[in-house]
Amino acid sequence: MPKVTEKYQVTIPKEVREKIGLKPGEELEVIPLNDNEILLRRKVEKIKNPLKVLLGSSKEEEIPPEKIDELGEE
Secondary structure, eight states: OOOOOTTSOOOOOHHHHHHHTOOTTOOEEEEEOSSSOEEEEEOOOOOSOHHHHHHTOSSOOOOOHHHHHHHHHO
């Protein structure tokens, strides 16, 4: 069972890290649920333009909603 160190650090067990694919350097939110429980939640980056990520576009451009609809119909 993990223990809290003098610097208030806790090691996440290897089985848990592997199960969720946690990598060194990732940020976690620490949320107190009550006096005895906390929730650790991976902090997820919000992507401004998910279509750019999916299509791999190298130039930055704003895509109008109509264009997104057209691409979805193809």
